[in-house]
Amino acid sequence: MIHTVLLVEDEEELREMMTDALERQGYTVVAASDGIEALEAASRIASICLVLLDLLMPGMNGWDFFDTFRKQGEFANIPVVVHSSTASSAPAGVTRVLTKPLELDRLLSVVHEFCAP
Numbered sequence: 075m076i077h078t079v080l081l082v083e084d085e086e087e088l089r090e091m092m093t094d095a096l097e098r099q100g101y102t103v104v105a106a107s108d109g110i111e112a113l114e115a116a117s118r119i120a121s122i123c124l125v126l127l128d129l130l131m132p133g134m135n136g137w138d139f140f141d142t143f144r145k146q147g148e149f150a151n152i153p154v155v156v157h158s159s160t161a162s163s164a165p166a167g168v169t170r171v172l173t174k175p176l177e178l179d180r181l182l183s184v185v186h187e188f189c190a191p
Contacts, residue, residue, distance in 0.1 A: 077102070078102040079103050080124070080125045082105075083126070083131075084128060089105050090105075092176070099182060107131070112143075116149060122152050127155065127157070127158075129156060136165075140154060140168065153170070156171045157171075157172040170184060
């Protein structure tokens with residue numbers, strides 16, 4: 075079974091860096107620049123092992139995405155790891171919180187914990 079990481083990050087350079095790093099480790103990554111794009115992408119992914127979620131984004135922000143995502147039954151138990159400069163205000167119920175600037179080794183360790191490449 076192929077496991078996919080759903081990456082929700084509005085900063086293009088950071089999104090590309092995270093995608094490249096994860097793909098080099100063997101993960102499949104679907105990247106979205108805001109919550110609306112991420113919800114649309116999630117509905118097309120067969121198996122999501124983890125969501126990496128930024129909070130501060132234009133359009134649908136991370137808080138609204140998380141609330142909407144969790145209300146959809148098929149996504150209720152998927153781990154969501156917030157990565158944000160405002161990590162202290164992460165929504166209740168997220169699986170883990172990583173503070174920006176991200177440490178690449180820490181990011182890879184957390185993803186490996188939830189997803190087998």
